[in-house]
Amino acid sequence: MNLSKKGIDLIIFYETGGSQYYKKYLTHPVFPGAFSGVTIGCGYDLGYNTEDQFTIDWKMVLNDNDFYLLSKCLGVKGDSAKKFLDKIKDVTIPWEKALKVFEESTIPRFYNLTLKTFPGIEKLCPDAMSSIVSIVFNRGSSLKGDSRREMREIVKLVPKKYYKGIANQIRSMKRLWEGKGLEGLLKRRDAESDLVESCS
Numbered sequence: 001m002n003l004s005k006k007g008i009d010l011i012i013f014y015e016t017g018g019s020q021y022y023k024k025y026l027t028h029p030v031f032p033g034a035f036s037g038v039t040i041g042c043g044y045d046l047g048y049n050t051e052d053q054f055t056i057d058w059k060m061v062l063n064d065n066d067f068y069l070l071s072k073c074l075g076v077k078g079d080s081a082k083k084f085l086d087k088i089k090d091v092t093i094p095w096e097k098a099l100k101v102f103e104e105s106t107i108p109r110f111y112n113l114t115l116k117t118f119p120g121i122e123k124l125c126p127d128a129m130s131s132i133v134s135i136v137f138n139r140g141s142s143l144k145g146d147s148r149r150e151m152r153e154i155v156k157l158v159p160k161k162y163y164k165g166i167a168n169q170i171r172s173m174k175r176l177w178e179g180k181g182l183e184g185l186l187k188r189r190d191a192e193s194d195l196v197e198s199c200s
Contacts, residue, residue: 002124002196003129003130007126007129008130009108009189010188011130014188014191029046029073029084040108043102044098046081054074058101061097069087070088074128084096106186114129117143117151121158127195127196128163131193132192153169154170167197170196
């Protein structure tokens with residue numbers, strides 16, 4: 001995969017806070033809020049994963065009971081997902097297992113999804129490629145609607161390798177979260193933009 005260590009580290013940091021933060025706060029399932037589902041491991045949102053995908057990613061990592069409990073959270077989002085936390089609070093996923101699924105399953109899946117969404121992206125420098133994978137990891141790959149207008153512009157800019165323009169579009173996405181108490185997302189967009197600009 002045409003990804004940089006800086007880019008991978010960026011995704012891990014913004015999804016988990018890093019290994020020490022993960023070990024202190026995220027070894028058990030959490031509900032990040034808003035329209036998320038129950039989330040485990042390195043930003044693995046059960047609300048946006050199917051049973052088949054969950055089986056591929058986690059069946060060999062979890063014990064049968066934990067796998068069964070977490071499978072009940074698949075496709076459930078928002079306040080409905082939050083209600084599941086009491087039932088799964090004893091499920092524990094060590095950092096090593098979270099990282100294994102992230103590296104072997106999750107990142108390759110989102111890398112391939114990014115390739116399909118942004119034709120020619122594999123020709124960008126690794127830092128820029130990684131930043132756009134981070135966006136797809138965080139936001140998905142849909143290009144529909146006003147909330148995705150920057151992503152549609154990035155599709156046009158990728159073949160031109162116009163790094164400054166791509167970075168500007170990523171920063172423009174912050175309009176969606178400003179004033180909503182989501183400082184982490186604003187900082188993530190800035191970090192992704194800076195990484196893209198390092199390719200200029």
